[in-house]
Amino acid sequence: MATIETWATEKIAEYGAIYPMVGSEWLWLTVAVVFWLAWHFKTSAAETEEQAELASRGHNRDSYKQNVSEW
Amino acid sequence: MDNELSALNTIFTEFYYWVTVVLMFLIHVGFCMYEVGASRYKNHLHTLMKNTILIPLVTVTFFFFGWWIYWAFPNGPWIFEGAGLILDGDYGANTLALPWDPIMAVNMQDHIMMVFWAAFLLFSWTAASIVSGAVIERIRTSAFGILAIAIGSVFWVIDASWGWHYNGWMVKMLGYHDAYASGVIHAVAGGFALGVLVVLGPRIGKFASDGTPNNIGPRNPWLVVIGLFLIYTGFWGFYAACNVPIIDVNGAAAGYGLKEGFSLYTATTIYLTPTTLSGITANFLMSLAGGLLMGYWVSKGDPFWTYSSGLAGIITASAGNDLYHPLQAMIIGAIGVFIMYKMHYWVERRFKIDDAVGAVAVHGYAGVVGLLICGFMLWGYPSSAYEGYAAINPVGMAIGAVIMFGLLGFLPGWIIALILNSVGKLRIPREAELAGLDYNLMEASKRDQDSHAAAEQ
Structure with missing residues (x-):
């Protein structure tokens, strides 16, 4: 494992x-590229x-104000 | 490094670039603060994440292929010496700039490669971050990630290979000179942002039904102010990183026609033309001052534009700040700010472009103006330490400006945005934009607060 022994x-x-x-x-490069590409697909699908869920709820421009927390 | 003098020289250079990287990190801190400050309350966290995520995306892709591109394309596509793809030769040339090469790591035979890579990478972040500000509050993060990679790890790198490389074809044939990146970072990123904005469209409510533009924000002027001050601070590192800190100009140019028999150890630009860190420090400050003064004047004291104008002043003078007199840098900075400010509002009214932070103006228009002025101011200066290169001239710089802003900036941004838009992946749904991109996060936070309050009863 060790490249340098002394x-x-x-x-x-x-x-x-x-x-x-x-x-x-x-090998490391292959793993890194797969991880990078998978990141794009997975996060894009989640977004x-x-x-789509947010758009379906029919909020207006001021709806967020009911969610302003105090902390 | 078998003697103290060569070790001192090498490790000084290594440390020099390392410090520039740390300083340039502040540019990104500044961009994050600036963008969040310019966005509305219901979009803060999404805006922050969009800008933050470009850091890892551009970093890994610049490791995968961005660095290779820089060393592969100095000859341009069939412009100079045939197909032009350089496959070997020279330090850092692309037999070495490959992600699997042992020199792209901790290697006792090299102290410069990766810190030089890192300095270029921080330029890449800046290019992508410039685009990020323009498109806030309506672009999908996933779409922006692709655009960030395109500008940060591909298109600005190609332009650097062409015009910001000691052997670049634009330097050789056009006499292109851009010491501190008016064009190769700022004009290209500004042009790219404009190309994206044309397709992306304005935020809901930016324009009234009769087309009159409405001003939106900034929501938090203090974040904007601190952000821009941090960008100024990081810009010092950017300037230093554009230099080679110490090199024998004659030795570096050996074999390229320079006279033998003398040595000149000095700081140089990326083109190996001599300059001094002392002189460019004054020019940086004077162009900042010229920009701030003109920005305050033309915007009637608007803080947002005054601070941005300081940046635009530096950007305008940057192409020739290795050689300008400080007073020239100041006046050039002021001229650039006047033009970019007027251009911003003309383009906004005429073409209904919603550039949320003025990025196209501050970086794109100011960068182009800087290139054009440089062509006249430095007309006749050698563009390189090497013999046989075209001298700096107005036509070559004007062509360079078109290449930077138009060919490698606007055009790719517009095309990629069109493709993303055609598959419905560019812009968020209208209802989500109205609700605010942070709606779900805010709702969850409010729920947590209510649960916590109930538990405390």
Whole structure:
């Protein structure tokens, strides 16, 4: 797992990438891209649902005033 | 870094860009406060979240592909050297600027790549945030997320690759010069915002039935004021980030025709043309002053426009603030503010455009004016430290302004907004806009309060 096993070596000047699992970047990138795209689809669907529900309730421009809380 | 001097130089540069990133973070804090202050009570939280969510969206996409775009397209599409896509070579060129490359991480062989990436990323946030303010209170957050990625991780990056890169084709062929991003950030983002606004339409009630515009807000002038002061503060970091802090101009240009046998260690612009942090500090302040004075004058002391005009003054002078005299910066800032203020209200009345925070004017029109003025003021100056590049000239700068505001700004914004609108994903329903985007959150909060009060009895 560890890319670096000692700092106490003259070879430290030759070290390059020091993060764990060097060589697995494609795997992490794939997971990150899937997460990013899924975020768009899921949040967009949730937003559509929420606003459709809100629109169906027939509020007027001042309805929000009954929901102004004191805290 | 096997000796103290080279280590000092490298780590100074690394730390320099790191500080600019921290300062530029304040721009975003300012934009959030500003937008919330400009929105109405029933839309505050939605407005805040819309601007906040662009941070992660632009960040991850700038890591995925934005940084690669910057290094890939300096030659433009079939404009300079064939197809123009650069696939290797040079520091940071796009064999390295890939999200799977080991240099895009903690790497003991490189101290600059990721902090330079971060400085560019903060510019990306700014570009997206400029658009965010213009469209408040009626755009879907999900639609804005797509638009933010488009301007923040694609279109401004293309324009930077073309005109804000030491090797960009606009610099080489047009003599384009834009030291502190009048065009490459502000004009492009302003143009993009205008393209979106044309499709999005005004907020309900913005225009009376006879077409007369109504002023809406700002709801909280104090948030607006503090927000704009924070944007000013972050702008210092923006200016510093546009410089290379210390470099041997001759060494950097070796092989590009500069005379050999001398060295000049100095700060430079992104084009590697010399300037001084000292001089640009004065120009920043004087252009801010010119903008504030003209803004107060032309708006008859309106606080919202006076503060925005300070920003517009800096933006107008930014293209040439690496070389202007401070008094020139001041006058140029004032001219830009006068024009952008008049343009804002003319466009609002003539085309019924509801730009809620004046973003198109402050960033777009002021940025374009700044490019046009720069073309005349710096006419004949070399656009680059390298030999063989076109000199700065009015025609090249005017073409540059059209590319920034129109081709890479307005056009993509308009097209993407049209596509989103055609599938019903751009604007919230009319009834939801009337109720207020925070209605459900406010209702839940009120319910919590009532339950809490009942429990206390």
